[in-house]
Amino acid sequence: MSELRKDRLVRSQLEQVSRQIDAMLAAEELPAGLVHPGLAEAVMAYPSHGGKRMRPALVFWCCGLVGGDPDRVRYAALAVELYHNWTLVHDDIIDRDATRRGRSTCHCMAARSAAELFPGEPEAAAEYGKGLAMLAGDVQQSWAVNALLRTVRDGVSPQVALVLVERLTGMVTPALISGEALDMEYARRRDVGLAALEEMLTLKTAVLLDFAAVAGVLVGLDCADPDRPEARAAGAFARAAGLAFQLRDDFLGVFGDETALGKPVGSDACEGKLTPLFLTAWERADAAMRRELLDLWGRADLDRDGLQAVRQVIRTTGADQWLQARAAGLVDQALGFLAGFPEGPYRQWLEQWARFALERTH
Numbered sequence: 001m002s003e004l005r006k007d008r009l010v011r012s013q014l015e016q017v018s019r020q021i022d023a024m025l026a027a028e029e030l031p032a033g034l035v036h037p038g039l040a041e042a043v044m045a046y047p048s049h050g051g052k053r054m055r056p057a058l059v060f061w062c063c064g065l066v067g068g069d070p071d072r073v074r075y076a077a078l079a080v081e082l083y084h085n086w087t088l089v090h091d092d093i094i095d096r097d098a099t100r101r102g103r104s105t106c107h108c109m110a111a112r113s114a115a116e117l118f119p120g121e122p123e124a125a126a127e128y129g130k131g132l133a134m135l136a137g138d139v140q141q142s143w144a145v146n147a148l149l150r151t152v153r154d155g156v157s158p159q160v161a162l163v164l165v166e167r168l169t170g171m172v173t174p175a176l177i178s179g180e181a182l183d184m185e186y187a188r189r190r191d192v193g194l195a196a197l198e199e200m201l202t203l204k205t206a207v208l209l210d211f212a213a214v215a216g217v218l219v220g221l222d223c224a225d226p227d228r229p230e231a232r233a234a235g236a237f238a239r240a241a242g243l244a245f246q247l248r249d250d251f252l253g254v255f256g257d258e259t260a261l262g263k264p265v266g267s268d269a270c271e272g273k274l275t276p277l278f279l280t281a282w283e284r285a286d287a288a289m290r291r292e293l294l295d296l297w298g299r300a301d302l303d304r305d306g307l308q309a310v311r312q313v314i315r316t317t318g319a320d321q322w323l324q325a326r327a328a329g330l331v332d333q334a335l336g337f338l339a340g341f342p343e344g345p346y347r348q349w350l351e352q353w354a355r356f357a358l359e360r361t362h
Helices: 003-027 037-045 054-065 070-095 106-116 122-154 158-186 194-221 229-255 267-271 276-284 287-296 304-317 319-338 345-359
Strands: none
Touching: 003 054, 003 070, 003 345, 037 106, 037 122, 054 070, 054 194, 054 229, 054 345, 070 106, 070 122, 070 158, 070 194, 106 122, 122 158, 158 194, 194 229, 194 276, 229 267, 229 276, 229 304, 229 319, 229 345, 267 304, 276 287, 276 304, 276 319, 287 304, 304 319, 319 345
């Protein structure tokens, strides 16, 4: 089968996963039970706007990879998607982002809705929007745990469900929030090495992907042991691919297309954020290029010409090519972890899922 045909097939499967998650969200009772209408709107803002749905796909396909019935893992897939969304809500507040998936971020949307509550007080409306968005994220996190417990309704053993809840709340949440804290700390430092940055990215993003893969395997095998070899291999696959995904995100943050991304390009440069791309360019730059980077990286008013100048310095140092080669190496590593699993459609979809990290434009 050609690579193009494989790519179309996996995209079709991702669309199918997205439709299933949409249908499950529409049937959920929790949003309607929120007595504050603005909070209910904020809670549904990101889940109802779709996204790539790569994390729930990982849950479904890893379940099928070990011979399990993907229908039994649907609530775990929903839980992972909801959990991912609360991290986005809080992350957007921390990063002060105004757009997500081509729409207003949750806190900006809530701030506009609050304009009637605080007429003539834009600062009060903005603070209200941040607070309401934080509460929405809290609800989404609780909703995710609730969904995970409901896997029992589909025949998952209570022991497996409890292990997944324990793993999500006891391992993933502390790791992910630690990664976010490190991201905040590292943002403007210049004494952090590449290994530390990659560890931060692993905590912030890849740990949840690891959980999604392991959840699929444990449900598929009806096994409560996360150290089972199949679970460890699937988790390692997801971690390596997840770091590649983040490196690609770093690249797109400077070289991407704003329309395709649905969010501003160059925001990391405007904030002066330390990223693997910037760090590699800095280490390879000569004195003149470093002066130019210092002048441009961190300018809140960085315009299109300034961004082009940043791109030129990065290309001259070869940092862009290094980053893409590093991501490709991680994908190769990820694919190696799948080698011990039987061939079939689920393995094929997971392989394409990993390769998507190298090729995605959004």
